[in-house]
Amino acid sequence: MSRTNRVPEIADETDTEKLLRQLQQATEATLEPTEPEEALELYVEDKARECRKSTVASHRSRLGFFVDWCAEQGIDNLNNLSARDLHEYRVWRREDLSVNTEKTQMDTLRVFVEWCETIDAVPSGLFKKIKSPSIPDEEAARETTLHVSDAKEIVEYLRRFEYASIEHVAWVLLTETGMRMGAARTLDVGDYRPDADKPHLDVVHRPETDTPIKNGPRGERRVGISDDVCAVVDDYLEHQRPVVTDDYGREPLLATVQGRIAKSTIRRYVYKRSRPCTIGRECPHDRDPDECEAAVDPDHASGCPSSVTPHPIRRGYITYLLQAGVPVDVISDRCNVSPKVIELHYDVRSEEDKMRQRREVLDEILRDGSGDR
Structure with a gap:
Protein backbone atom coordinates (compact mmCIF):
# COMPACT_ATOMS: atom_id res chain seq x y z
CA MET A 1 0.00 0.00 0.00
CA SER A 2 1.59 3.23 -1.05
CA ARG A 3 1.72 6.27 1.20
CA THR A 4 1.57 9.75 -0.18
CA ASN A 5 3.26 12.55 1.74
CA ARG A 6 1.01 15.56 1.50
CA VAL A 7 2.78 18.89 1.43
CA PRO A 8 0.78 21.59 3.20
CA GLU A 9 -0.38 24.28 0.90
CA ILE A 10 1.48 27.53 1.26
CA ALA A 11 -0.83 30.42 1.80
CA ASP A 12 -0.92 32.94 -0.92
CA GLU A 13 1.71 35.66 -0.37
CA THR A 14 -0.92 38.32 -0.30
CA ASP A 15 -2.73 36.45 2.46
CA THR A 16 0.49 36.20 4.51
CA GLU A 17 1.18 39.88 4.15
CA LYS A 18 -2.37 40.66 5.14
CA LEU A 19 -2.08 38.50 8.27
CA LEU A 20 1.17 40.18 9.32
CA ARG A 21 -0.33 43.59 8.77
CA GLN A 22 -3.34 42.67 10.88
CA LEU A 23 -1.09 41.44 13.70
CA GLN A 24 0.94 44.64 13.58
CA GLN A 25 -2.20 46.76 13.62
CA ALA A 26 -3.56 44.78 16.57
CA THR A 27 -0.33 45.40 18.49
CA GLU A 28 -0.31 49.10 17.67
CA ALA A 29 -3.94 49.36 18.73
CA THR A 30 -2.99 48.31 22.29
CA PRO A 136 34.37 41.92 34.61
CA ASP A 137 34.20 41.87 38.41
CA GLU A 138 37.86 42.81 38.75
CA GLU A 139 37.43 45.87 36.53
CA ALA A 140 34.28 46.99 38.33
CA ALA A 141 36.11 46.66 41.62
CA ARG A 142 39.08 48.81 40.62
CA GLU A 143 38.25 52.13 42.20
CA THR A 144 40.19 55.09 43.51
CA THR A 145 41.38 54.79 47.10
CA LEU A 146 42.78 57.41 49.46
CA HIS A 147 45.17 55.46 51.64
CA VAL A 148 44.82 55.87 55.39
CA SER A 149 48.35 57.26 55.68
CA ASP A 150 47.50 60.03 53.19
CA ALA A 151 44.19 60.76 54.93
CA LYS A 152 45.93 61.00 58.32
CA GLU A 153 48.47 63.42 56.86
CA ILE A 154 45.63 65.67 55.72
CA VAL A 155 43.96 65.47 59.14
CA GLU A 156 47.26 66.31 60.83
CA TYR A 157 47.66 69.36 58.59
CA LEU A 158 44.17 70.53 59.55
CA ARG A 159 44.92 69.87 63.24
CA ARG A 160 47.90 72.21 63.01
CA PHE A 161 46.45 74.97 60.88
CA GLU A 162 42.63 74.79 61.07
CA TYR A 163 42.03 73.06 64.36
CA ALA A 164 38.40 72.29 65.28
CA SER A 165 37.05 73.99 62.18
CA ILE A 166 34.06 72.38 60.50
CA GLU A 167 36.38 71.24 57.71
CA HIS A 168 38.68 69.61 60.26
CA VAL A 169 35.77 67.86 61.99
CA ALA A 170 34.34 66.61 58.68
CA TRP A 171 37.69 65.08 57.76
CA VAL A 172 38.07 63.53 61.22
CA LEU A 173 34.64 61.90 61.04
CA LEU A 174 35.21 60.49 57.57
CA THR A 175 38.73 59.19 58.21
CA GLU A 176 38.23 57.85 61.74
CA THR A 177 34.89 56.08 61.21
CA GLY A 178 34.79 55.16 57.53
CA MET A 179 31.17 56.34 57.35
CA ARG A 180 29.60 57.59 54.16
CA MET A 181 29.40 61.30 53.49
CA GLY A 182 25.60 61.11 53.70
CA ALA A 183 25.77 59.50 57.15
CA ALA A 184 28.10 62.21 58.45
CA ARG A 185 25.68 64.86 57.21
CA THR A 186 22.74 63.27 59.08
CA LEU A 187 24.37 63.52 62.51
CA ASP A 188 22.80 65.82 65.09
CA VAL A 189 24.57 67.26 68.12
CA GLY A 190 22.50 64.84 70.20
CA ASP A 191 23.83 61.89 68.20
CA TYR A 192 27.30 62.63 69.54
CA ARG A 193 27.65 60.67 72.80
CA PRO A 194 31.03 61.44 74.39
CA ASP A 195 29.84 60.68 77.94
CA ALA A 196 28.57 57.17 77.23
CA ASP A 197 30.42 54.19 78.72
CA LYS A 198 31.97 53.86 75.29
CA PRO A 199 31.94 57.16 73.33
CA HIS A 200 30.09 56.80 70.05
CA LEU A 201 27.99 58.37 67.34
CA ASP A 202 24.38 57.29 66.73
CA VAL A 203 23.68 57.00 63.01
CA VAL A 204 19.89 57.27 62.60
CA HIS A 205 17.60 57.07 59.56
CA ARG A 206 15.30 60.14 59.58
CA PRO A 207 13.83 60.45 56.07
CA GLU A 208 10.89 62.53 57.25
CA THR A 209 13.28 65.38 58.08
CA ASP A 210 15.46 65.05 54.99
CA THR A 211 18.31 62.96 56.47
CA PRO A 212 17.89 59.41 55.19
CA ILE A 213 20.81 56.99 55.39
CA LYS A 214 21.93 54.22 53.09
CA ASN A 215 19.94 50.99 53.65
CA GLY A 216 17.29 52.81 55.70
CA PRO A 217 16.56 51.49 59.22
CA ARG A 218 18.89 48.54 58.59
CA GLY A 219 21.73 51.04 58.35
CA GLU A 220 21.15 52.49 61.82
CA ARG A 221 24.04 51.76 64.18
CA ARG A 222 26.36 53.03 66.89
CA VAL A 223 29.85 53.88 65.71
CA GLY A 224 32.54 53.92 68.37
CA ILE A 225 34.95 56.85 68.40
CA SER A 226 38.26 57.49 70.13
CA ASP A 227 39.14 60.04 72.79
CA ASP A 228 41.11 61.97 70.17
CA VAL A 229 38.00 62.31 68.01
CA CYS A 230 35.99 63.45 71.03
CA ALA A 231 38.57 66.11 71.86
CA VAL A 232 38.29 67.65 68.40
CA VAL A 233 34.50 67.53 68.33
CA ASP A 234 34.23 68.97 71.86
CA ASP A 235 36.40 71.95 70.92
CA TYR A 236 34.44 72.45 67.72
CA LEU A 237 31.14 72.48 69.62
CA GLU A 238 32.47 74.89 72.23
CA HIS A 239 34.30 77.36 70.01
CA GLN A 240 33.40 76.97 66.33
CA ARG A 241 29.94 75.56 65.69
CA PRO A 242 27.36 78.31 64.99
CA VAL A 243 24.23 78.31 67.12
CA VAL A 244 21.81 77.21 64.43
CA THR A 245 19.09 74.67 63.63
CA ASP A 246 18.06 73.16 60.32
CA ASP A 247 14.73 73.57 58.53
CA TYR A 248 13.14 71.03 60.90
CA GLY A 249 14.35 72.52 64.17
CA ARG A 250 17.10 69.93 64.63
CA GLU A 251 20.66 70.79 65.67
CA PRO A 252 23.02 69.41 63.02
CA LEU A 253 26.48 68.41 64.20
CA LEU A 254 28.11 69.64 61.01
CA ALA A 255 26.57 73.08 60.70
CA THR A 256 27.13 76.28 58.78
CA VAL A 257 25.44 79.60 59.45
CA GLN A 258 22.73 78.49 56.99
CA GLY A 259 21.98 75.28 58.91
CA ARG A 260 22.82 71.64 58.14
CA ILE A 261 25.84 71.23 55.92
CA ALA A 262 25.18 70.28 52.29
CA LYS A 263 26.72 67.20 50.71
CA SER A 264 28.27 69.42 48.07
CA THR A 265 30.11 71.33 50.81
CA ILE A 266 31.59 68.15 52.29
CA ARG A 267 32.57 67.08 48.80
CA ARG A 268 34.26 70.44 48.26
CA TYR A 269 36.24 70.04 51.49
CA VAL A 270 37.54 66.68 50.30
CA TYR A 271 38.41 67.88 46.80
CA LYS A 272 40.20 70.84 48.33
CA ARG A 273 42.43 69.01 50.80
CA SER A 274 43.20 65.94 48.71
CA ARG A 275 45.26 68.18 46.42
CA PRO A 276 48.86 67.50 47.53
CA CYS A 277 49.95 71.12 47.13
CA THR A 278 47.45 72.36 49.74
CA ILE A 279 49.16 70.47 52.56
CA GLY A 280 52.72 71.39 51.63
CA ARG A 281 53.58 68.53 49.29
CA GLU A 282 55.21 68.95 45.92
CA CYS A 283 52.94 68.49 42.93
CA PRO A 284 53.28 64.91 41.64
CA HIS A 285 51.99 66.02 38.24
CA ASP A 286 54.81 68.48 37.42
CA ARG A 287 52.45 71.46 37.51
CA ASP A 288 53.33 74.95 38.67
CA PRO A 289 50.96 75.68 41.61
CA ASP A 290 51.00 79.38 40.72
CA GLU A 291 49.67 78.64 37.24
CA CYS A 292 47.55 75.53 37.86
CA GLU A 293 43.86 76.42 37.91
CA ALA A 294 43.09 73.46 40.21
CA ALA A 295 45.62 74.81 42.69
CA VAL A 296 44.77 78.50 42.72
CA ASP A 297 40.97 78.22 42.52
CA PRO A 298 39.20 76.01 45.12
CA ASP A 299 36.16 75.88 42.85
CA HIS A 300 38.29 73.94 40.36
CA ALA A 301 39.95 71.66 42.90
CA SER A 302 38.35 68.61 41.30
CA GLY A 303 40.50 69.30 38.25
CA CYS A 304 43.58 68.10 40.13
CA PRO A 305 44.39 64.50 39.11
CA SER A 306 45.15 63.68 42.75
CA SER A 307 41.91 65.07 44.20
CA VAL A 308 39.23 62.60 45.24
CA THR A 309 35.60 62.49 46.27
CA PRO A 310 34.66 61.40 49.83
CA HIS A 311 34.08 57.75 48.95
CA PRO A 312 37.77 56.89 48.40
CA ILE A 313 38.34 57.87 52.06
CA ARG A 314 35.84 55.20 53.09
CA ARG A 315 37.40 52.71 50.69
CA GLY A 316 40.86 53.38 52.11
CA TYR A 317 39.55 52.96 55.66
CA ILE A 318 37.87 49.61 54.96
CA THR A 319 40.90 48.35 53.04
CA TYR A 320 43.14 49.32 55.96
CA LEU A 321 40.99 47.39 58.44
CA LEU A 322 41.02 44.32 56.20
CA GLN A 323 44.79 44.42 55.88
CA ALA A 324 45.07 44.81 59.65
CA GLY A 325 43.19 41.56 60.10
CA VAL A 326 39.89 42.95 61.41
CA PRO A 327 37.16 40.33 60.78
CA VAL A 328 34.89 41.07 57.81
CA ASP A 329 31.71 40.82 59.92
CA VAL A 330 33.05 43.49 62.30
CA ILE A 331 33.81 45.82 59.39
CA SER A 332 30.40 45.04 57.91
CA ASP A 333 28.58 46.12 61.07
CA ARG A 334 30.69 49.22 61.67
CA CYS A 335 30.58 50.52 58.11
CA ASN A 336 27.10 49.36 57.07
CA VAL A 337 28.30 47.33 54.09
CA SER A 338 27.61 43.69 53.29
CA PRO A 339 30.41 41.08 53.39
CA LYS A 340 29.78 40.38 49.71
CA VAL A 341 30.36 44.01 48.76
CA ILE A 342 33.46 44.12 50.96
CA GLU A 343 34.90 41.11 49.17
CA LEU A 344 34.14 42.49 45.72
CA HIS A 345 34.98 46.18 46.10
CA TYR A 346 37.37 46.54 49.02
CA ASP A 347 39.33 43.36 49.67
CA VAL A 348 42.67 43.63 47.85
CA ARG A 349 44.44 41.06 50.04
CA SER A 350 46.09 38.09 48.35
CA GLU A 351 45.01 34.58 49.24
CA GLU A 352 48.31 34.20 51.06
CA ASP A 353 47.59 37.30 53.16
CA LYS A 354 44.14 35.97 54.04
CA MET A 355 45.58 32.60 55.07
CA ARG A 356 48.24 34.24 57.23
CA GLN A 357 45.68 36.43 59.00
CA ARG A 358 43.36 33.49 59.63
CA ARG A 359 46.27 31.59 61.14
CA GLU A 360 47.16 34.52 63.42
CA VAL A 361 43.56 34.72 64.69
CA LEU A 362 43.38 30.97 65.26
CA ASP A 363 46.73 30.94 67.05
CA GLU A 364 45.59 33.76 69.33
CA ILE A 365 42.32 31.99 70.15
CA LEU A 366 44.05 28.67 70.82
CA ARG A 367 46.72 30.39 72.90
CA ASP A 368 44.12 32.18 75.01
CA GLY A 369 42.17 28.97 75.41
CA SER A 370 45.17 27.00 76.62
CA GLY A 371 46.00 29.75 79.09
CA ASP A 372 42.65 29.28 80.82
CA ARG A 373 43.41 25.68 81.73
Whole structure:
Protein backbone atom coordinates (compact mmCIF):
# COMPACT_ATOMS: atom_id res chain seq x y z
CA MET A 1 0.00 0.00 0.00
CA SER A 2 1.59 3.23 -1.05
CA ARG A 3 1.72 6.27 1.20
CA THR A 4 1.57 9.75 -0.18
CA ASN A 5 3.26 12.55 1.74
CA ARG A 6 1.01 15.56 1.50
CA VAL A 7 2.78 18.89 1.43
CA PRO A 8 0.78 21.59 3.20
CA GLU A 9 -0.38 24.28 0.90
CA ILE A 10 1.48 27.53 1.26
CA ALA A 11 -0.83 30.42 1.80
CA ASP A 12 -0.92 32.94 -0.92
CA GLU A 13 1.71 35.66 -0.37
CA THR A 14 -0.92 38.32 -0.30
CA ASP A 15 -2.73 36.45 2.46
CA THR A 16 0.49 36.20 4.51
CA GLU A 17 1.18 39.88 4.15
CA LYS A 18 -2.37 40.66 5.14
CA LEU A 19 -2.08 38.50 8.27
CA LEU A 20 1.17 40.18 9.32
CA ARG A 21 -0.33 43.59 8.77
CA GLN A 22 -3.34 42.67 10.88
CA LEU A 23 -1.09 41.44 13.70
CA GLN A 24 0.94 44.64 13.58
CA GLN A 25 -2.20 46.76 13.62
CA ALA A 26 -3.56 44.78 16.57
CA THR A 27 -0.33 45.40 18.49
CA GLU A 28 -0.31 49.10 17.67
CA ALA A 29 -3.94 49.36 18.73
CA THR A 30 -2.99 48.31 22.29
CA LEU A 31 -0.41 51.09 22.67
CA GLU A 32 -1.22 54.49 24.08
CA PRO A 33 0.49 57.44 22.35
CA THR A 34 3.04 58.76 24.86
CA GLU A 35 5.59 61.53 24.53
CA PRO A 36 9.07 60.79 25.96
CA GLU A 37 8.93 63.68 28.43
CA GLU A 38 5.46 62.64 29.60
CA ALA A 39 6.69 59.07 30.17
CA LEU A 40 9.65 60.34 32.17
CA GLU A 41 7.44 62.40 34.47
CA LEU A 42 5.11 59.43 35.08
CA TYR A 43 8.10 57.18 35.72
CA VAL A 44 9.70 59.61 38.19
CA GLU A 45 6.40 60.05 40.00
CA ASP A 46 6.08 56.28 40.34
CA LYS A 47 9.70 55.85 41.48
CA ALA A 48 9.29 58.54 44.13
CA ARG A 49 6.93 56.25 46.02
CA GLU A 50 9.56 53.58 46.60
CA CYS A 51 12.98 55.22 46.24
CA ARG A 52 14.97 57.91 48.04
CA LYS A 53 15.09 61.40 46.59
CA SER A 54 18.72 60.98 45.58
CA THR A 55 17.91 57.83 43.58
CA VAL A 56 14.96 59.49 41.84
CA ALA A 57 17.11 62.52 41.02
CA SER A 58 19.81 60.28 39.54
CA HIS A 59 17.30 58.49 37.31
CA ARG A 60 15.80 61.78 36.16
CA SER A 61 19.25 63.11 35.30
CA ARG A 62 20.32 60.02 33.32
CA LEU A 63 17.05 59.72 31.44
CA GLY A 64 17.02 63.42 30.69
CA PHE A 65 19.70 62.76 28.07
CA PHE A 66 17.42 60.20 26.41
CA VAL A 67 14.47 62.61 26.34
CA ASP A 68 16.68 65.33 24.82
CA TRP A 69 17.98 62.89 22.20
CA CYS A 70 14.44 61.87 21.26
CA ALA A 71 13.56 65.53 20.73
CA GLU A 72 16.58 65.98 18.46
CA GLN A 73 15.60 62.90 16.46
CA GLY A 74 11.97 63.93 16.13
CA ILE A 75 10.71 61.00 18.21
CA ASP A 76 7.60 62.42 19.85
CA ASN A 77 5.75 59.13 20.44
CA LEU A 78 7.37 56.19 22.24
CA ASN A 79 5.00 53.84 20.41
CA ASN A 80 7.33 54.20 17.45
CA LEU A 81 10.55 53.55 19.39
CA SER A 82 12.58 50.71 17.86
CA ALA A 83 15.62 48.60 18.73
CA ARG A 84 17.50 50.52 16.04
CA ASP A 85 16.67 53.80 17.78
CA LEU A 86 17.94 52.44 21.09
CA HIS A 87 21.19 51.30 19.51
CA GLU A 88 21.75 54.68 17.89
CA TYR A 89 21.11 56.38 21.23
CA ARG A 90 23.66 54.15 22.95
CA VAL A 91 26.28 55.01 20.31
CA TRP A 92 25.52 58.72 20.73
CA ARG A 93 25.46 58.64 24.53
CA ARG A 94 28.63 56.67 25.15
CA GLU A 95 30.86 59.28 23.55
CA ASP A 96 33.37 60.50 26.17
CA LEU A 97 31.91 58.15 28.83
CA SER A 98 33.80 55.47 30.72
CA VAL A 99 32.56 51.90 30.33
CA ASN A 100 31.27 51.94 33.91
CA THR A 101 29.30 55.14 33.33
CA GLU A 102 27.91 53.84 30.03
CA LYS A 103 26.70 50.71 31.80
CA THR A 104 24.96 52.79 34.47
CA GLN A 105 23.26 54.91 31.81
CA MET A 106 22.03 51.95 29.75
CA ASP A 107 20.93 49.92 32.77
CA THR A 108 18.76 52.83 33.88
CA LEU A 109 17.33 53.18 30.37
CA ARG A 110 16.47 49.46 30.32
CA VAL A 111 14.57 49.79 33.60
CA PHE A 112 12.73 52.83 32.23
CA VAL A 113 11.72 51.17 28.94
CA GLU A 114 10.57 48.05 30.76
CA TRP A 115 8.44 50.26 33.01
CA CYS A 116 7.02 51.99 29.92
CA GLU A 117 5.53 48.66 28.88
CA THR A 118 3.31 48.77 31.98
CA ILE A 119 1.59 51.90 30.65
CA ASP A 120 1.40 50.62 27.04
CA ALA A 121 3.87 53.22 25.81
CA VAL A 122 6.33 50.92 23.97
CA PRO A 123 6.13 47.59 22.14
CA SER A 124 6.30 44.51 24.35
CA GLY A 125 9.77 43.15 24.98
CA LEU A 126 11.58 46.20 23.62
CA PHE A 127 13.63 46.59 26.81
CA LYS A 128 15.33 43.27 26.08
CA LYS A 129 16.92 44.84 22.99
CA ILE A 130 18.85 47.39 25.06
CA LYS A 131 22.50 46.38 25.23
CA SER A 132 24.70 47.26 28.20
CA PRO A 133 28.47 46.73 28.38
CA SER A 134 29.63 43.73 30.35
CA ILE A 135 32.20 44.62 32.99
CA PRO A 136 34.37 41.92 34.61
CA ASP A 137 34.20 41.87 38.41
CA GLU A 138 37.86 42.81 38.75
CA GLU A 139 37.43 45.87 36.53
CA ALA A 140 34.28 46.99 38.33
CA ALA A 141 36.11 46.66 41.62
CA ARG A 142 39.08 48.81 40.62
CA GLU A 143 38.25 52.13 42.20
CA THR A 144 40.19 55.09 43.51
CA THR A 145 41.38 54.79 47.10
CA LEU A 146 42.78 57.41 49.46
CA HIS A 147 45.17 55.46 51.64
CA VAL A 148 44.82 55.87 55.39
CA SER A 149 48.35 57.26 55.68
CA ASP A 150 47.50 60.03 53.19
CA ALA A 151 44.19 60.76 54.93
CA LYS A 152 45.93 61.00 58.32
CA GLU A 153 48.47 63.42 56.86
CA ILE A 154 45.63 65.67 55.72
CA VAL A 155 43.96 65.47 59.14
CA GLU A 156 47.26 66.31 60.83
CA TYR A 157 47.66 69.36 58.59
CA LEU A 158 44.17 70.53 59.55
CA ARG A 159 44.92 69.87 63.24
CA ARG A 160 47.90 72.21 63.01
CA PHE A 161 46.45 74.97 60.88
CA GLU A 162 42.63 74.79 61.07
CA TYR A 163 42.03 73.06 64.36
CA ALA A 164 38.40 72.29 65.28
CA SER A 165 37.05 73.99 62.18
CA ILE A 166 34.06 72.38 60.50
CA GLU A 167 36.38 71.24 57.71
CA HIS A 168 38.68 69.61 60.26
CA VAL A 169 35.77 67.86 61.99
CA ALA A 170 34.34 66.61 58.68
CA TRP A 171 37.69 65.08 57.76
CA VAL A 172 38.07 63.53 61.22
CA LEU A 173 34.64 61.90 61.04
CA LEU A 174 35.21 60.49 57.57
CA THR A 175 38.73 59.19 58.21
CA GLU A 176 38.23 57.85 61.74
CA THR A 177 34.89 56.08 61.21
CA GLY A 178 34.79 55.16 57.53
CA MET A 179 31.17 56.34 57.35
CA ARG A 180 29.60 57.59 54.16
CA MET A 181 29.40 61.30 53.49
CA GLY A 182 25.60 61.11 53.70
CA ALA A 183 25.77 59.50 57.15
CA ALA A 184 28.10 62.21 58.45
CA ARG A 185 25.68 64.86 57.21
CA THR A 186 22.74 63.27 59.08
CA LEU A 187 24.37 63.52 62.51
CA ASP A 188 22.80 65.82 65.09
CA VAL A 189 24.57 67.26 68.12
CA GLY A 190 22.50 64.84 70.20
CA ASP A 191 23.83 61.89 68.20
CA TYR A 192 27.30 62.63 69.54
CA ARG A 193 27.65 60.67 72.80
CA PRO A 194 31.03 61.44 74.39
CA ASP A 195 29.84 60.68 77.94
CA ALA A 196 28.57 57.17 77.23
CA ASP A 197 30.42 54.19 78.72
CA LYS A 198 31.97 53.86 75.29
CA PRO A 199 31.94 57.16 73.33
CA HIS A 200 30.09 56.80 70.05
CA LEU A 201 27.99 58.37 67.34
CA ASP A 202 24.38 57.29 66.73
CA VAL A 203 23.68 57.00 63.01
CA VAL A 204 19.89 57.27 62.60
CA HIS A 205 17.60 57.07 59.56
CA ARG A 206 15.30 60.14 59.58
CA PRO A 207 13.83 60.45 56.07
CA GLU A 208 10.89 62.53 57.25
CA THR A 209 13.28 65.38 58.08
CA ASP A 210 15.46 65.05 54.99
CA THR A 211 18.31 62.96 56.47
CA PRO A 212 17.89 59.41 55.19
CA ILE A 213 20.81 56.99 55.39
CA LYS A 214 21.93 54.22 53.09
CA ASN A 215 19.94 50.99 53.65
CA GLY A 216 17.29 52.81 55.70
CA PRO A 217 16.56 51.49 59.22
CA ARG A 218 18.89 48.54 58.59
CA GLY A 219 21.73 51.04 58.35
CA GLU A 220 21.15 52.49 61.82
CA ARG A 221 24.04 51.76 64.18
CA ARG A 222 26.36 53.03 66.89
CA VAL A 223 29.85 53.88 65.71
CA GLY A 224 32.54 53.92 68.37
CA ILE A 225 34.95 56.85 68.40
CA SER A 226 38.26 57.49 70.13
CA ASP A 227 39.14 60.04 72.79
CA ASP A 228 41.11 61.97 70.17
CA VAL A 229 38.00 62.31 68.01
CA CYS A 230 35.99 63.45 71.03
CA ALA A 231 38.57 66.11 71.86
CA VAL A 232 38.29 67.65 68.40
CA VAL A 233 34.50 67.53 68.33
CA ASP A 234 34.23 68.97 71.86
CA ASP A 235 36.40 71.95 70.92
CA TYR A 236 34.44 72.45 67.72
CA LEU A 237 31.14 72.48 69.62
CA GLU A 238 32.47 74.89 72.23
CA HIS A 239 34.30 77.36 70.01
CA GLN A 240 33.40 76.97 66.33
CA ARG A 241 29.94 75.56 65.69
CA PRO A 242 27.36 78.31 64.99
CA VAL A 243 24.23 78.31 67.12
CA VAL A 244 21.81 77.21 64.43
CA THR A 245 19.09 74.67 63.63
CA ASP A 246 18.06 73.16 60.32
CA ASP A 247 14.73 73.57 58.53
CA TYR A 248 13.14 71.03 60.90
CA GLY A 249 14.35 72.52 64.17
CA ARG A 250 17.10 69.93 64.63
CA GLU A 251 20.66 70.79 65.67
CA PRO A 252 23.02 69.41 63.02
CA LEU A 253 26.48 68.41 64.20
CA LEU A 254 28.11 69.64 61.01
CA ALA A 255 26.57 73.08 60.70
CA THR A 256 27.13 76.28 58.78
CA VAL A 257 25.44 79.60 59.45
CA GLN A 258 22.73 78.49 56.99
CA GLY A 259 21.98 75.28 58.91
CA ARG A 260 22.82 71.64 58.14
CA ILE A 261 25.84 71.23 55.92
CA ALA A 262 25.18 70.28 52.29
CA LYS A 263 26.72 67.20 50.71
CA SER A 264 28.27 69.42 48.07
CA THR A 265 30.11 71.33 50.81
CA ILE A 266 31.59 68.15 52.29
CA ARG A 267 32.57 67.08 48.80
CA ARG A 268 34.26 70.44 48.26
CA TYR A 269 36.24 70.04 51.49
CA VAL A 270 37.54 66.68 50.30
CA TYR A 271 38.41 67.88 46.80
CA LYS A 272 40.20 70.84 48.33
CA ARG A 273 42.43 69.01 50.80
CA SER A 274 43.20 65.94 48.71
CA ARG A 275 45.26 68.18 46.42
CA PRO A 276 48.86 67.50 47.53
CA CYS A 277 49.95 71.12 47.13
CA THR A 278 47.45 72.36 49.74
CA ILE A 279 49.16 70.47 52.56
CA GLY A 280 52.72 71.39 51.63
CA ARG A 281 53.58 68.53 49.29
CA GLU A 282 55.21 68.95 45.92
CA CYS A 283 52.94 68.49 42.93
CA PRO A 284 53.28 64.91 41.64
CA HIS A 285 51.99 66.02 38.24
CA ASP A 286 54.81 68.48 37.42
CA ARG A 287 52.45 71.46 37.51
CA ASP A 288 53.33 74.95 38.67
CA PRO A 289 50.96 75.68 41.61
CA ASP A 290 51.00 79.38 40.72
CA GLU A 291 49.67 78.64 37.24
CA CYS A 292 47.55 75.53 37.86
CA GLU A 293 43.86 76.42 37.91
CA ALA A 294 43.09 73.46 40.21
CA ALA A 295 45.62 74.81 42.69
CA VAL A 296 44.77 78.50 42.72
CA ASP A 297 40.97 78.22 42.52
CA PRO A 298 39.20 76.01 45.12
CA ASP A 299 36.16 75.88 42.85
CA HIS A 300 38.29 73.94 40.36
CA ALA A 301 39.95 71.66 42.90
CA SER A 302 38.35 68.61 41.30
CA GLY A 303 40.50 69.30 38.25
CA CYS A 304 43.58 68.10 40.13
CA PRO A 305 44.39 64.50 39.11
CA SER A 306 45.15 63.68 42.75
CA SER A 307 41.91 65.07 44.20
CA VAL A 308 39.23 62.60 45.24
CA THR A 309 35.60 62.49 46.27
CA PRO A 310 34.66 61.40 49.83
CA HIS A 311 34.08 57.75 48.95
CA PRO A 312 37.77 56.89 48.40
CA ILE A 313 38.34 57.87 52.06
CA ARG A 314 35.84 55.20 53.09
CA ARG A 315 37.40 52.71 50.69
CA GLY A 316 40.86 53.38 52.11
CA TYR A 317 39.55 52.96 55.66
CA ILE A 318 37.87 49.61 54.96
CA THR A 319 40.90 48.35 53.04
CA TYR A 320 43.14 49.32 55.96
CA LEU A 321 40.99 47.39 58.44
CA LEU A 322 41.02 44.32 56.20
CA GLN A 323 44.79 44.42 55.88
CA ALA A 324 45.07 44.81 59.65
CA GLY A 325 43.19 41.56 60.10
CA VAL A 326 39.89 42.95 61.41
CA PRO A 327 37.16 40.33 60.78
CA VAL A 328 34.89 41.07 57.81
CA ASP A 329 31.71 40.82 59.92
CA VAL A 330 33.05 43.49 62.30
CA ILE A 331 33.81 45.82 59.39
CA SER A 332 30.40 45.04 57.91
CA ASP A 333 28.58 46.12 61.07
CA ARG A 334 30.69 49.22 61.67
CA CYS A 335 30.58 50.52 58.11
CA ASN A 336 27.10 49.36 57.07
CA VAL A 337 28.30 47.33 54.09
CA SER A 338 27.61 43.69 53.29
CA PRO A 339 30.41 41.08 53.39
CA LYS A 340 29.78 40.38 49.71
CA VAL A 341 30.36 44.01 48.76
CA ILE A 342 33.46 44.12 50.96
CA GLU A 343 34.90 41.11 49.17
CA LEU A 344 34.14 42.49 45.72
CA HIS A 345 34.98 46.18 46.10
CA TYR A 346 37.37 46.54 49.02
CA ASP A 347 39.33 43.36 49.67
CA VAL A 348 42.67 43.63 47.85
CA ARG A 349 44.44 41.06 50.04
CA SER A 350 46.09 38.09 48.35
CA GLU A 351 45.01 34.58 49.24
CA GLU A 352 48.31 34.20 51.06
CA ASP A 353 47.59 37.30 53.16
CA LYS A 354 44.14 35.97 54.04
CA MET A 355 45.58 32.60 55.07
CA ARG A 356 48.24 34.24 57.23
CA GLN A 357 45.68 36.43 59.00
CA ARG A 358 43.36 33.49 59.63
CA ARG A 359 46.27 31.59 61.14
CA GLU A 360 47.16 34.52 63.42
CA VAL A 361 43.56 34.72 64.69
CA LEU A 362 43.38 30.97 65.26
CA ASP A 363 46.73 30.94 67.05
CA GLU A 364 45.59 33.76 69.33
CA ILE A 365 42.32 31.99 70.15
CA LEU A 366 44.05 28.67 70.82
CA ARG A 367 46.72 30.39 72.90
CA ASP A 368 44.12 32.18 75.01
CA GLY A 369 42.17 28.97 75.41
CA SER A 370 45.17 27.00 76.62
CA GLY A 371 46.00 29.75 79.09
CA ASP A 372 42.65 29.28 80.82
CA ARG A 373 43.41 25.68 81.73
